[in-house]
Amino acid sequence: MGSAPCCDKTNVKRGPWSPEEDAALKSYVQTHGTGGNWISLPLKAGLKRCGKSCRLRWLNYLRPDIKHGGFTQEEDDIICSLYTQMGSRQVVVLWSLIASQLPGRTDNDVKNYWNTKLKKKLLAGKTTSFNTDNNGGFSFTDAAAGVGYGFSVNSTSQSLPLDPVMRFNSHPSCPNLDNNIVFVASQEESAVSDSAGNGYVGDTDCVLVYAYHQQQFS
């Protein structure tokens, strides 16, 4: 059972907001507040918009404390640092949590900034590849450093953990990278697992990972 639609999509305006709509929404919220109900707000404010759209517009653009413009180096560092800590522990990145550490920035801002700028910035630096085979074996290559590690599954390594990071660290020939591996993108969603060892499926050709050390951001 999915959620009930929040509005009649045939009767709401979509797409970019006009200055008039911005003014109407801003004026209404500043005068009356949201009333704890975004769904009924557009009607009261005289807007032909979906309540969710109003909420997003207010939170991401119209709020008085929103900071517009480019990110500072300090903000870059905070985002990278938090992403590193989260990315190695879970598949879903909590953009709202990262944004909460950056006054005036929204989760949408941070997410966009990461996807368009920071991710590429890191890729241009120390890039690595993570390859798996059909038996659960894998290799780890750091192109920038010109170093590669890996192993094949055999009778003695079958008991390694499912989680690729744990498996990597469990293997005697591999360095213990622990928090410094971050799973950023994969060719198959199923190739990404959480650090608890759940859900990793090694049926993909290659999982791209970034491995970098904390001191890069210190």
Add this chain to the structure above:
DNA sequence: AAGGCAATCAACCGCGACTGA
């Protein structure tokens, strides 16, 4: 000048979580 392409970012979508009746 114009067309193609890539980058950017505002906005939308879908779904799980939460809350109150």
Add this chain to the structure above:
DNA sequence: ATCAGTCGCGGTTGATTGCCT
């Protein structure tokens, strides 16, 4: 305990802008 309504989130899309040829 259940259910409907709403919120809030991450992921994705698409319009716009700017650059390059």
